[in-house]
Amino acid sequence: MDLKWNEFIITGDPLILGAQISILLGSIAVVAALTYFKKWTWLWKEWLTSVDHKKLGIMYILSALLMLFRGGIDGLMIRTQLAKPGMEFLDPQHYNEVFSTHGVIMILFMAMPFLIGLINYVVPLQIGARDVAFPYLNNLSFWTFFVGMALFNISFIIGGSPDAGWTAYTPLATNEFSPGPGQNYYLLAIQIAGIGTLMTGINFFVTILKMRTKGMTLMKMSMFTWTTLITMLIIIFAFPVLTVALALQTFDRLFGSVIFTLQGDGNPMLWVNLFWVWGHPEVYIVILPAFGIFSEIISTFARKQLFAYKAMVVSIVTISVLSFLVWVHHFFTMGNSAEANSFFSITTMAISIPTGVKIFNWLFTMYRGRITFTTPMLWALAFIPNFVIGGVTGVMLAMAAADYQYHNTYFLVSHFHYVLISGTVFACFAGLIYWYPKMFGHKLNEKIGKWAFWIFIIGFNVCFFPQYFLGLDGMPRRISTYTEADGWTGLNFISTIGAFMMGLAFLIFVVNIVYSWRFSPREKTGDAWGLGRNLEWATSSSIPPHYNFAVLPEVTGLDPYWDMKEKGLDQQKNVDYKPIHMPNNAATPIIMSVIMGAAAFGLVFHWYWIGIIGGIGIFITMIARSFDYNDGYYVSVEEIKETEAKANK
């Protein structure tokens, strides 16, 4: 691809110039700070090459918060452009790029890593394990995700962003209609991150199946662990579909195949099908762990065991099966036969049954419970009604005939923001606040947290509720502007106000992190809320030691830590310690992932020689890994004694 330098680096847009300058200054500041405080070795040894699931979890969550900021700015830009008719804040091309990156970033680089971060931190603790089944792979998963994220994010300053929507429908996304590097970024960045997600899926699936502590049968696992197990199963079967779909479109764009094109008898609708065969299970990948988080929080702060645990498990498994049978409801208007549309309409509505079961389980868990209204509990409580609104409008969309009316309008936009924000984003906030003392040894300030909560909840409803009516009034999604005569001005303006309220709430959330880091009292025990039910709260200190448990806990029933407290047992105290085997740090994953990113960057611009060199580099790192027989090390009894003595003070 022949590019002039000013096509390579995007110039001429004041917004992008501002972003370029702030990224440059930010990077210089970070490098300078690390050098000044001599923290490079610390960063490399303690974090970047760490295989500790807890540290990887924190790195995932930090990346996700960064992406929430980036995707949020995209969202605010969309809402600013739509605030009034005929706005000229973004030109149509820039608007297309912004809504495309908003979607990709929020789903793949915010929701996914946020949940995977929480899973990483919490699940090994909840099953009473010292690490995951494949700690090395865990680090590699993180770095492939991170490099994919970085590659996707540089697109808007180098070469131009993808502009064919987060769904990248063909033929729009083919070379003919989307020339330039933008769509290549989409394909290669998601491919790299997707491989990381698949590895996470395998890793946690095996971890949960094989590494549970003594006595913890499947039906004694916490609900968050259950949802994680099923989510991982969905990942294992859904992500390869995405891998293939992306590879096929990459072949179309880079190597001249004619699969989704209008030439050569290609079939663009095949992409749409493949995308949603992955895309719909993906929706459940980001919602099931959220259900798990809410189950934990509701049962903790209602001081009751989760109501109808078995029904909950059955409904999760049912959802996982149904999630693979509904993908056509994303394109009822494609021209399928009435039989096909009816089938997918019914399977879609069927999903509301197990979901409804869960809603009642949560309500009955709270019934006659002694509820403490902490911030995580508030998020969980707000989730229920808001998610129901999203779910009910989902059933409306599921009716194929009616969908001809709603299809691609703001009604749909509002529906999926209601389920994804009140489901996934609320759960991410709730989970982060709930497990924050476990991660950092102090709680987030409750008062500031409640301010952030209320502003966010009100802003969320002010932003998205009017969009249902805009959709029913016929406002299509993805339009960059409209006229006064359309009659959408008032509701759009209200919606924009709500969006900025959510932005404000996010800022307050971040301020809370800094404030609490300075001023919150430090936790003294492992059970920060005093109400913990599962094993993550059974560690000897507020932040678990790197080996998690000096002695692996034994479990006899549900809510094992609650049980131990009732019986007055502390399994971590006054026992004979044995040396603990732990894995070593690994430097190859970060090297391999960076090479992968460089190779993909070359391919984005059709510089095939970089791709080839990168491919060779990846194989060399894999060979190095194959010949690495490093088996980890033992933590000595003295070190355990010392750590535990400090913790028990």
Add this chain to the structure above:
Amino acid sequence: MAHDHNVNPNAPLEYQSETGRLNITGFWTFLGAEIALFSTLFASYFALQARVGDGPTSNEMFEAGLVMIMTMLLLTSSFTCGIAIHEMRANNKTGVIIWMIITLILGAGFIGYELYEFVHYVHEGVTLSTSAHWSMFFILLGTHGLHVSIGIGWIILLLIQLARRGLTPKTASKVFISSLYWHFLDVVWIFIFTCVYLMGMVN
């Protein structure tokens, strides 16, 4: 891997260490993902099978003899791979290495014929860009061929490690996992042989 002390000396070598057991379970799970991957490729191939555009159809291009030779080579290699694992259970390092080398030679023969087939098609003017049908043909078979090639490279590395370190729980589990991979590729080929070649030649 906080679990290396958990050793079971009565199990076969590859299952003795906790790491070995976890790796084998993990690899089976990975094969589950591989099934999803190849299923998607097959589904796409079927969806585009009739879309030949101006290009030739498959029965104008396929040659039964060549495909039979390829099939025999790969099926036999799966058999010899099985013998190699049998030798591993008998704790015979040299046997493992010899039978694995035979497996690799058969695999390399398969890849040779596949490359010959692709080059032949390209000479006849059938390429990735000819039609949607041929795009999917090359990508489906290319993905399988790439898997076999990676398998060959991987097993060579493992044989070097085996020669250096002998049969230990760790090398044994590695060799066993590579054999699972090899058999899996054989199964995929059976589907390619049936669904792509035989059905393509009948139509």
